[in-house]
Amino acid sequence: MKPFLSLVAGSLLLAGTAHAQAGLRAGGTLAHLTAKTEGTPSYYFEASNSAKLGYQLGLFYQVPLSQRLSLVPEVQFSRERVQLTARDNNFAILEYFGTTDTRLSMSYLNVPVLLRASFGPVYVEAGPQAGLRLAGREKGTYTVSFFDRPLTTNPVDRPLADDLRRFDVGPCVGLGVKLPAGLGVSVRAYQGLVSLTPGPDPTRAYPYQGSLRRQTLQAALTYQLAAR
Numbered sequence: 001m002k003p004f005l006s007l008v009a010g011s012l013l014l015a016g017t018a019h020a021q022a023g024l025r026a027g028g029t030l031a032h033l034t035a036k037t038e039g040t041p042s043y044y045f046e047a048s049n050s051a052k053l054g055y056q057l058g059l060f061y062q063v064p065l066s067q068r069l070s071l072v073p074e075v076q077f078s079r080e081r082v083q084l085t086a087r088d089n090n091f092a093i094l095e096y097f098g099t100t101d102t103r104l105s106m107s108y109l110n111v112p113v114l115l116r117a118s119f120g121p122v123y124v125e126a127g128p129q130a131g132l133r134l135a136g137r138e139k140g141t142y143t144v145s146f147f148d149r150p151l152t153t154n155p156v157d158r159p160l161a162d163d164l165r166r167f168d169v170g171p172c173v174g175l176g177v178k179l180p181a182g183l184g185v186s187v188r189a190y191q192g193l194v195s196l197t198p199g200p201d202p203t204r205a206y207p208y209q210g211s212l213r214r215q216t217l218q219a220a221l222t223y224q225l226a227a228r
Contacts, residue, residue, distance in 0.1 A: 021062040025186065027220030029054040031080035031106070033196070033212045047212070052081035052103065056218055058110075068118050072125060076110040080216065084138075102140030102156050108133055112172045112188075121178040129172040129190055131214075136160030168192045168214055176222070184222040191215055 031054060035047035058076035065071055082104045114127035138160055143153040170193040176186030192214035 020064075021224050021226070023060050023062065023182075023222055023224035025056075025058040025060065025074075025076075025220040025222045027056060027218060029056045029078055029080055030217045031082050032215040032217075033082055033084065033104075034215060035086075035212055047084065047086040049082050049084040051217075052083060054079040054081050056110075056220065058220075062116065062224070070116045070118070072112075072114045072116045074110075074112050074114070076112065078108045078110050078131075078216070078218075080106045080108060080214075082106075084212075099143045099145065100140065100156065101143070102138040104136065104138050104160065106133055106136040106160065108168070112190075114172065114174065123176050123178070124174070125176070125188075126171065126173045129170060131168040131192070133160070133166040133168070136164075163198065164196045165194060165198060168194050168196075170194070170214075178224070182224045182226065184224065186218075186220050186222055188218045188220075189216070190218075 030051040032051045033049045056076055056078040058074050060072055060074035063071045084102055084104055086100045088098055108131045110129055110131045112129035114125040116123050116125040138156060140156045141153050142156050144151050170191045172188055172190045174186055174188035176184055178184045195211035195213055197212050
């Protein structure tokens with residue numbers, strides 16, 4: 001994340017002399033994990049998940065580069081929730097399966113650095129975003145089944161496994177409209193390029209062995225101070 005933080009710091013220094021506009025954004029976040037089955041012939045894995053509503057708060061600067069273009073670095077806190085069902089076979093007999101059905105609650109510090117093109121009150125923006133998971137927890141159940149018949153079910157309530165990656169990076173795109181009195185509305189979409197899971201490894205604590213990549217869709221209300 002250091003290159004992104006350096007870019008943000010440089011943008012903030014530039015803001016002091018380039019008629020920058022500071023602003024706030026707050027709104028909702030829908031998070032989703034793209035699941036891809038991976039493994040060896042000795043193991044069988046599958047997963048599905050559904051998005052739950054979270055929230056996000058951010059502080060940004062708009063630094064003009066030309067009449068239409070501007071650089072918009074941001075620091076954002078995002079609270080994200082996902083309902084994840086993961087089925088794996090970590091047993092010697094393939095008829096035995098373990099199913100984890102949990103809600104993941106994750107807190108991220110996001111640093112998007114976006115190039116914005118304005119067309120009157122409407123703008124489009126795109127650029128890289130880096131994210132660092134500050135905290136995470138999963139709650140739900142873990143069930144062992146034989147031929148799809150449940151044998152035992154145990155509660156799950158634990159911090160998100162340490163062997164899941166904390167750093168994430170990927171492209172971010174957005175669309176917004178500026179309203180009177182410094183207000184505005186915007187929507188953004190993000191696709192993580194780094195899997196939360198490091199790859200198939202039956203020795204890892206986290207039961208799901210496939211790749212899980214983070215996606216978010218955000219809608220926010222913005223407030224921007226007048227240009228200096």
